[in-house]
Amino acid sequence: xxxNLSDAFKTLHSKLRDLVQNTLDPISLQVxxxxxIPEDVVDKIRALGLxxxxxxxxxxxxxxxxxxxxxxxxxxxxxxxxxxSRIGTSNGIGSMGIVYDGTEKQKKxxxxxxxxxxxxxxxxxxxxxxxxxxxxxxxxxxxxxxxxMLNGSKIFITNADTAHVFTTxxxxxxxxxxxxxxxxxxxxxNMPGLSIGPADLKMGFKGSFTHEVIFKDCRVPKxxxxxxxxxxxxxFKTAMRVLxxxxxxIGACALGASEKMLAICIDHIKQKMAAGKSKKQxxxxxxxxxxxxxxxxxxxxxxxxxxxxxxxxxNVTDKASMVKVFCTEMASWIADCAVDMLEEDGCLTCxxxxxxxxxxxxxxxxEGTSEIQRTIISRDLLK
Amino acid sequence: xxxxxxxxxxxxxxxxxxxxxKGEFKKExxxxxxxxxxxxxxIWKKACELGLIGMHYPEKYSGQGLxxxxxxxxxxxxxxxxxxxxxxxxxxxxxxELILRQGSPELKQAWLPKIAQGQILSSTAFTEPGxxxxxxxxxxxxxxxxxxxxxxxxxxFAMNAGPLAGFYLVLCRTDQAAPSDKAFSIILVQADCDxxxxxxxxxxxxRRLMDISQVQFDQVKVPLRNLIGQENxxxxxxxxxxxxxxxxxxxxxxxMAQGAFDRALAHVKQREQFGQKIVDFQITxxxxxxxxxxxxxxxxxxxxxxxxxxxIKKPGLKTGAMAKLFAAxxxxxxxxxxxxxxxxxxxxxxxxxxxxxxxxxxxxxxDGSKVMQKDIIAAELIKGKGI
Numbered sequence: 001x002x003x004n005l006s007d008a009f010k011t012l013h014s015k016l017r018d019l020v021q022n023t024l025d026p027i028s029l030q031v032x033x034x035x036x037i038p039e040d041v042v043d044k045i046r047a048l049g050l051x052x053x054x055x056x057x058x059x060x061x062x063x064x065x066x067x068x069x070x071x072x073x074x075x076x077x078x079x080x081x082x083x084x085s086r087i088g089t090s091n092g093i094g095s096m097g098i099v100y101d102g103t104e105k106q107k108k109x110x111x112x113x114x115x116x117x118x119x120x121x122x123x124x125x126x127x128x129x130x131x132x133x134x135x136x137x138x139x140x141x142x143x144x145x146x147x148x149m150l151n152g153s154k155i156f157i158t159n160a161d162t163a164h165v166f167t168t169x170x171x172x173x174x175x176x177x178x179x180x181x182x183x184x185x186x187x188x189x190n191m192p193g194l195s196i197g198p199a200d201l202k203m204g205f206k207g208s209f210t211h212e213v214i215f216k217d218c219r220v221p222k223x224x225x226x227x228x229x230x231x232x233x234x235x236f237k238t239a240m241r242v243l244x245x246x247x248x249x250i251g252a253c254a255l256g257a258s259e260k261m262l263a264i265c266i267d268h269i270k271q272k273m274a275a276g277k278s279k280k281q282x283x284x285x286x287x288x289x290x291x292x293x294x295x296x297x298x299x300x301x302x303x304x305x306x307x308x309x310x311x312x313x314x315n316v317t318d319k320a321s322m323v324k325v326f327c328t329e330m331a332s333w334i335a336d337c338a339v340d341m342l343e344e345d346g347c348l349t350c351x352x353x354x355x356x357x358x359x360x361x362x363x364x365x366x367e368g369t370s371e372i373q374r375t376i377i378s379r380d381l382l383k
Numbered sequence: 384x385x386x387x388x389x390x391x392x393x394x395x396x397x398x399x400x401x402x403x404x405k406g407e408f409k410k411e412x413x414x415x416x417x418x419x420x421x422x423x424x425x426i427w428k429k430a431c432e433l434g435l436i437g438m439h440y441p442e443k444y445s446g447q448g449l450x451x452x453x454x455x456x457x458x459x460x461x462x463x464x465x466x467x468x469x470x471x472x473x474x475x476x477x478x479x480e481l482i483l484r485q486g487s488p489e490l491k492q493a494w495l496p497k498i499a500q501g502q503i504l505s506s507t508a509f510t511e512p513g514x515x516x517x518x519x520x521x522x523x524x525x526x527x528x529x530x531x532x533x534x535x536x537x538x539x540f541a542m543n544a545g546p547l548a549g550f551y552l553v554l555c556r557t558d559q560a561a562p563s564d565k566a567f568s569i570i571l572v573q574a575d576c577d578x579x580x581x582x583x584x585x586x587x588x589x590r591r592l593m594d595i596s597q598v599q600f601d602q603v604k605v606p607l608r609n610l611i612g613q614e615n616x617x618x619x620x621x622x623x624x625x626x627x628x629x630x631x632x633x634x635x636x637x638x639m640a641q642g643a644f645d646r647a648l649a650h651v652k653q654r655e656q657f658g659q660k661i662v663d664f665q666i667t668x669x670x671x672x673x674x675x676x677x678x679x680x681x682x683x684x685x686x687x688x689x690x691x692x693x694x695i696k697k698p699g700l701k702t703g704a705m706a707k708l709f710a711a712x713x714x715x716x717x718x719x720x721x722x723x724x725x726x727x728x729x730x731x732x733x734x735x736x737x738x739x740x741x742x743x744x745x746x747x748x749x750d751g752s753k754v755m756q757k758d759i760i761a762a763e764l765i766k767g768k769g770i
Contacts, residue, residue, distance in 0.1 A: 029586075032586070033586060126727065129655070129656075130656075131656060131726045131727055132656050132657070132726060133656035133657045136656070136657075155727075156727050200731055201731065201732040201733065202730055202731060202732065203730050203731075203732065203737035203740075203741075204730075275513070277517070284754045284757075285754065332719070336715070336744075339588070339744060339747075339748065340747065340748070340752060340753055340754075343515035343516055343748065343752050344510065344515060344539075344540045344748055344749065345515070346588075346748060347587045347588040347589065347744075347745055347748055348584060348585060348586070348587055348588075349585065349586035349587060349588070350585055350586070354587065354588035357588065357744070358588075358737075358741070361722065361730065361737070361740075362730050364723065365722075365723065365726060365727055365729065365730055366727060366730075369723070369726060370723070371666060371723075
């Protein structure tokens with residue numbers, strides 16, 4: 001597989017690896033405790049072009065393939081989850097609606113600013129009564145002359161604090177439901193009637209923030225429908241396409257975290273051996289390391305393979321679901337075993353494992369719970 | 384072979400704790416305590432007034448004269464009410480069993496009432512940096528000088544080691560030459576002695592309201608009468624102590640699992656998606672059944688272990704080890720599923736289940752790793768101590 005990667009990409013991958021090892025990971029505990037990524041560190045991520053990985057080159061992005069993007073995500077998640085989260089919405093759910101279905105004008109207007117990292121993009125779909133059941137959203141958009149008036153509340157919106165643009169999914173025709181009644185909009189932060197609630201207090205993902213986003217008679221220009229007026233009512237499809245790719249991404253996040261946890265565990269056992277603990281007493285730990293490594297190997301194959309198929313133009317909806325379920329459940333299993341392996345030290349944030357335990361827990365929930373993934377997979381099997 | 388049935392006293396105890404929780408574990412109060420990472424002092428003192436701490440101490444030492452089983456019921460119910468605050472209350476007397484079971488009458492009189500009355504917390508200091516569960520590698524020494532021990536060394540993960548601790552129960556090497564099973568002693572070190580430095584271990588996964596610290600002992604002078612049990616018998620004393628604390632740990636895990644289950648069940652009964660209550664999906668019901676079955680098995684093992692410690696002549700170490708191993712594992716799985724049943728809300732601190740998950744994982748980690756518990760169990764079975 002390595003043979004098919006360009007030299008340019010290999011250089012970028014190597015630069016990111018260095019950034020993680022020399023900058024992002026060394027400040028892991030500080031970011032965790034202060035609940036903040038320093039701005040100069042965000043700049044370094046920005047400088048590598050990482051806010052626009054899949055955005056086409058003609059619009060200022062890196063134009064990476066799915067596989068290439070996933071390889072970078074795997075790398076940047078070998079530390080706190082928040083770094084990937086900071087760029088994640090711009091690369092994925094926040095911008096891909098515009099990439100897939102936007103008008104030429106919208107692509108030119110927004111994509112290069114997002115890709116450069118100057119503007120962060122967020123994705124506003126989830127509501128208090130529409131979690132897994134995204135079709136139940138009630139945020140409304142009513143056409144009033146030149147403008148749409150948006151009313152409603154979105155919750156758990158990642159990067160709402162730093163976002164300049166929100167891909168917002170709203171109901172334009174209550175009678176039609178998701179087939180013709182839902183529209184995706186580009187809403188800019190300074191449009192009147194938009195406000196952001198306080199940051200949610202979460203189990204993990206320190207340094208990354210989710211907020212409520214409130215639309216109160218929020219005036220959005222008529223032309224801000226993603227894809228223009230012809231796409232009114234077609235927004236649910238856009239939203240689902242955007243989420244589809246996210247499954248492979250989250251799989252990569254879980255894989256990166258798993259690989260880092262395995263590395264920490266291997267180091268720990270080596271230290272125990274050096275301190276005189278016999279192999280006989282470490283056999284159980286050795287078998288656990290073997291199980292961790294085996295699962296990671298399996299996860300990597302299914303993830304990379306699915307990315308390659310997607311890049312070849314194949315529909316990977318079900319495979320992506322399998323990848324998400326497998327990788328995210330693996331990460332939680334590994335974190336649980338890793339905490340045990342470190343004994344009491346496993347509970348200390350400074351050893352990172354407990355941070356990973358908390359961070360990876362979200363992966364089984366957001367961007368489609370494991371239950372939704374299993375529904376998608378089995379539905380296809382039973383067609 | 385007996386089948387356990389809760390009798391009138393047991394049910395009264397459960398009701399007393401349940402009423403206490405209803406009255407004192409108010410959501411706003413708990414939220415404030417948790418936000419400030421502070422030990423729940425007010426609630427702790429009220430719990431002591433009610434006799435919930437040190438229930439198993441004799442009445443002459445301010446206890447209720449009850450047993451391990453009753454103590455287990457209290458631990459279970461408090462942790463069911465809240466994993467963090469409940470956990471703090473249950474652990475308030477952690478280590479006191481060493482004084483209770485092995486201490487001299489003078490030590491019992493000096494310290495047990497203070498714990499039961501909520502004047503001090505009991506702190507244990509066994510492991511040291513880098514050694515984990517391998518307590519035989521401890522380097523902290525207690526050397527005799529006239530009528531004192533002089534203690535030198537550094538302990539870590541000392542539970543309750545902070546401003547509220549009245550003393551530390553310290554594992555020290557008292558015989559420099561003997562093999563480890565005959566070389567260690569447990570010594571009670573008053574917290575206000577000179578030469579003690581306490582440093583918090585730092586940010587941690589769970590039990591965040593508890594002080595857990597590294598404690599350095601620098602030429603600390605302790606009277607010989609503070610020895611717990613016999614000199615150089617420390618490891619054997621600790622074995623019995625851990626057997627009892629593992630059952631209490633199992634009870635905490637069990638309570639936390641029940642608390643998480645209570646919250647998750649209530650949530651799925653009212654939350655609607657896809658035009659129906661979450662509880663009406665078959666998968667949700669399968670999960671509820673799995674969770675409840677695990678809790679039931681954990682409960683029976685924990686109760687049985689508590690009963691055995693009190694009623695069987697030589698219950699063996701596997702009693703406590705099996706109970707903790709199973710209950711902590713089952714509880715972690717239940718808490719994990721509870722988070723999942725809340726969906727995105729499960730990741731938010733406000734909905735509590737993520738805290739139960741983190742607190743229950745801490746139970747898993749202390750008083751011996753899973754590998755160690757299994758080694759203990761296997762060793763006894765191989766020696767012929769059947770099931």
